[in-house]
Amino acid sequence: MIRETLLLAIQAIARNALRSVLTILGIVIGVAAVIALVTLGQGSSDEVTGELEKLGTNIVMVRPGAPGMGPQGPGTRMLGAEPFSLADVDAIQTDLPSIASAAPYETRGMTAILGSESITTQVVGTDNRYLDAVDWPVVLGRDFSTAEESGGQGVCIVGQTVREDLFDDADPVGQKIRLETLSCEVIGVLEEKGAGSFGMDQDSVVLIPMRTMQRRVLGDNDVGMIYVRVDPAFTTDEGIAEIEDLMRDRRRITGGEEDDFYAMDMAQITSMLTGITTVLTGLLSAVAAVSLVVGGIGIMNIMLVSVTERTREIGIRLAVGATAGQVMLQFLVEAVVLSAMGGVIGIILGLIVAALAAWQMAIPYSPDITVVIGAVVFSALVGVIFGYFPARRAARLDPIEALRHQ
């Protein structure tokens, strides 16, 4: 009986091929949008996770303020918190047994100029401990000398992109470039890191000594962030606990007072960033899901038309002994087959769109089988819900009236 009903539904749909296609368009678009968004969202989450894991799982970032969402995005709560100083960095490095190295970190987007060439790049104020903390070797030239670090001299180490953009194939070591008003001599070139998250170029970077950054660029003695590498003999949680104890002490935070700084390891940062992606994906998918409901109403509409058109057919079926339940099932199955077809086409379309977009944005293509199954189930459910009313109307027809219908 189920097989007969299915065949009957497919026949009825095929008979009105164009109408059927137009009817399921809403479902197709809705499902395709949800599938594409969720797949891309997953892809970008994977991308972020992969990038941050490359940095190393034992890296901890310490920042003033409070973690979580603030008024200007993540990490902007308690903006007024007192910044760190170089003394804080030194204390973390020397006082804590669990810490392998700690480096100050301050960054600004600036224009780098050489002769007539100029590029926009990321200028980072730090010191040699940063190269150690994030394991980023200098492949050409040398790193900072103690005198350059403590004296705040005009020297810099450039990333591969800066080197290629400003110097082409020429040897950059010993040349002088200008970072806006600051003139500095290139003393080294960093190893190539490759593309980062969302097309961000990690090699478009110029490292200058922290003191130079403070005195000649920012005009203060602040340290905005501290990069810490935890000694492999300790867990990152142990490292974070030690840092928190020390910093609470140094910043004179007592008892139940809230910290005005935070230390996060890569796992926490990853979950924060992917959390944002998840929320965004969820919101966009919710909007797309609305189009599924609209698609369902389209199916209901066309099924009602179909019931009216086929009143006589229903009358004949009732006369030869079909029960109300059998007639109802026939129209319900027809609606479900329609919407499930829309679902399947939508899934295929959504996966293709996601694959193209993922390729375009250079993020991983990560289709999720549970989402695909969910889309099939949901679209079939749309068919049941919106097919129910027309099917019930068909089942309740009076056979005598229905047979008289022209």
Place this chain on the structure above:
Amino acid sequence: MTEPTPVIEFRDIAKVYGTGAAEVRALDGISFGVNRGEFVAIMGPSGSGKSTAMNLIGCLDSPSSGQYLFDGVDVAGLNRDQRALIRRDYLGFVFQGFNLLARTPALENVELPLIYKGVPRAERRAQAMEALAKVGLDRWAGHDPSELSGGQQQRVAIARALVGDPEVILADEPTGNLDQTRSHEIMKVLKGLNDDGMTIVMVTHETDMAAYAARHILMVDGRIEHDGPPKPQEGAA
């Protein structure tokens, strides 16, 4: 030897539409029985209640009062789905307008009652072909109704009525949409089935078609005016 149980028995059946001043008594307490193997023609002018009677016999509708015994079982109080099962298992319908499913081959039209009975596919095919052969249309099994003449369509409808091996075939103005020649063809098919033992109840207003039936029930204003062999003066009426 006891009287055989009539396959159809109406006991004081009434059908009332509307209430109060708008009340219409389409059937005003009629009683009759039909035995196995009979060929009965129900006749009467339009509005006499013959179609209402036919709908009640066919379990398409239920009476307002009275008893309807089908094979000795009262079916007057059955609900919709129970009536559908009676139609499916014991009745075959032939309508004036043929009522075949459009764009569906003759064979599949004939199979329709068997689908709802749950007969397996292969067996269904065989039974439907057999029924089509009985009405002489086995060579047209693959054709859609639109490719068949009116007479052929009505014969497909008769095959559909026949296929479930029903107790009774109900024919509602079966020749109403056909010309004289085709009408007689159809009546000969029905007569042939009756000769093989099939019980047939037919509604018609055409006396020369009613002449194929051995028993006439003449209805006027919701009452039975005559029940028995054809009356000689009918032809003049």
